[in-house]
Amino acid sequence: MTELWDAFVEALRLIVSLDDEVVSIAWRSLRVSAASTALAALFCIPLGGLISFRSFHGKRLLINIIQTFYSVPTVCVGLFVFLMLSRAGPLGGLGLLFTPTAMVLGQALLITPIMLGLTISALSGVDKTIRDTTLSLGASERQAIWAIIKEARFAVGAAIVLGFGRAISEVGVAWMVGGNIKGFTRLLTTAIALDAQKGELVLALALGVILIAIALIVSLGVNLVQQRH
Amino acid sequence: MIRKPLYCLLAVLVLVALLIGTAGCSGETAGGMLNPVDRLRVATTTSLYDTGLWGYLEPKFEKQYDVELDILSGGSGLALEWGRRGDVDVLTVHSKTDELKFISDNYSSERVWFAYNYFLIVGPEDDPAGIKGMTPEDAFKTLYESSGGKFVSRGDNSGTHSKEKAIWKAAGYADYNALTDAGAAAGWYLEAGKGMGDTLVMASEMGAYTLTDIGTFLAYQSDLQLVPIVDSGSILLNIYTVLICTKGKNQEMANNLVTFLTSAETQELIGDYGMKDYGQSLFTPCAGQPEPTS
Known part of the structure; x- marks a missing residue:
């Protein structure tokens, strides 16, 4: 079990020495996952608000379907996006396959169900009187939804953090649509998978420690933003 | 609006997203169309990658031809599938039966052997x-x-x-x-x-x-x-070959890569590779010779 300790020491060494390759991989991981989270959030929070606010036929079924896709294997999302973006696929002409942009799109798609579902759950926990009060004060639907989202900001923030967590820790999408190209589409997770496959176990674990450190900073940052208001 | 916490949070997220859009000027984020950098995509069998040979040859080729070489490492099965779909320009693989089928299906015109072990x-x-x-x-x-x-x-x-x-x-x-x-x-x-x-x-x-x-x-x-x-x-006998994919989009650079791999200079580098780390060479160069049979 000395490997665990070695991995910590190695991770610290890599961080302190600002190892060029590790820094660029970590920075790329952070940017890709932040972008995919932002993209998904911009789409999921308003849509989640709308779904939660309105009552319509098949709402329960829709929510069930969304929740089912919490479990979608990352490699399957990767395969789906790969088939879309492959030159033989419908969006092949965009030339996006094996680029960071493709990974952002894939990860955003991957975390959409979880962010959408959790946003809906978060909003359904908000006291119904807020909705009724805002509406009776003459608020539009948009304003009312916004008031509800604001009320549930901690739970919505948790949905964003969880989405980010799923994005930065996944390997299937990044592997299938990014291709793990050194210096271009290699992320922490695909580097970990490669190093593990190459038998560089301590290095692989060390990269995992660095990934967790990044997640810690991000979650602290989100908490800070929430606390301040 | 800024005083509202969620807008603030979203604003931070959007800022980060924008950062990603712009920080990638070094050719990182742009897709094929927007990207002025010449790129060549090579799918390789894992053994040429995991032994470090591609990592060793990559900078030399990039410098010589002023191109970004994107190397995708996967088993020969996956590499061939990428080639069939036109997602990569060149393959370096070691699976003769599959390669011959690949050629007879018109996904490539010839297999060029460059090393064996x-x-x-x-x-x-x-x-x-x-x-x-x-x-x-x-x-x-x-x-x-x-x-x-x-x-x-x-x-x-x-x-x-x-x-x-x-x-x-x-x-x-x-x-x-x-x-x-x-x-x-x-x-x-x-x-x-x-x-x-x-x-x-x-x-x-x-x-x-x-x-x-x-x-x-x-x-x-x-x-x-x-x-x-x-x-x-x-x-x-394990023969490594390079194949240009007919569906690839950078044929000219693909040809350059074949020229590079089979050049006397690169062949010598391949023959010496491994001496330093393992005390023995890992590959025997064989470009331009008859296909090894034993």
Whole structure:
């Protein structure tokens, strides 16, 4: 079990020495996952608000379907996006396959169900009187939804953090649509998978420690933003 | 609006997203259309990547031709699929049967061999099945009949896996599926479904035999309780070829890569590769010569 300790020491060494390759991989991981989270959030929070606010036929079924896709294997999302973006696929002409942009799109798609579902759950926990009060004060639907989202900001923030967590820790999408190209589409997770496959176990674990450190900073940052208001 | 916390949070997120859009000026984020940098995509079998050969040659090629070389490492099965779909420009693989089919299906016009080495059957030092010194065919036959030892197969349609199937066939077991089913039922044949490195680690942990390319074996040897058991026999020949994909989009640069790999200078680099780290070369260059047969 000395490997665990070695991995910590190695991770610290890599961080302190600002190892060029590790820094660029970590920075790329952070940017890709932040972008995919932002993209998904911009789409999921308003849509989640709308779904939660309105009552319509098949709402329960829709929510069930969304929740089912919490479990979608990352490699399957990767395969789906790969088939879309492959030159033989419908969006092949965009030339996006094996680029960071493709990974952002894939990860955003991957975390959409979880962010959408959790946003809906978060909003359904908000006291119904807020909705009724805002509406009776003459608020539009948009304003009312916004008031509800604001009320549930901690739970919505948790949905964003969880989405980010799923994005930065996944390997299937990044592997299938990014291709793990050194210096271009290699992320922490695909580097970990490669190093593990190459038998560089301590290095692989060390990269995992660095990934967790990044997640810690991000979650602290989100908490800070929430606390301040 | 800024005083509202969620807007604030979203604003931060959007800012980060924008940062990503702009910070990638070095050619990182743009897709093919927007990207002025010339890129060439090569799909390679894992053994050329994991041994570090591609990492060693990549900067030299990039400098010589002022191009970004994107190297995608996957088993030969996946590499060929990328080639069929037009997602990569060039393949470097080692699976003759698959390559010939690839060419007859018009996905490439020719296979150019540039290096070779030999596969090894490796196993635990005490050689429980007693196959040391046999021909590869006899060794496999003994493994099957004596069930004195376990065998770990890649099981991933890689070039190494194809070679394993070819050896089984040459040993007289034409029906590979029946063989693996029977072997799996009897408990001595295990499909790892993983890359070469993982498969070697698995074989080592289980005290089993496996078929490996020499490069990956040498790279891993220090962590393994495995030694070469059978290392000669013409069927173990492992030829690495480069193929230009007809559906690729950078034909000109693809041609440059073939020229580069087969040039006298690169051939010498390939022949010397490994001396420093393993004390022996991992590949024998063979460009421009007749295809090796033994």
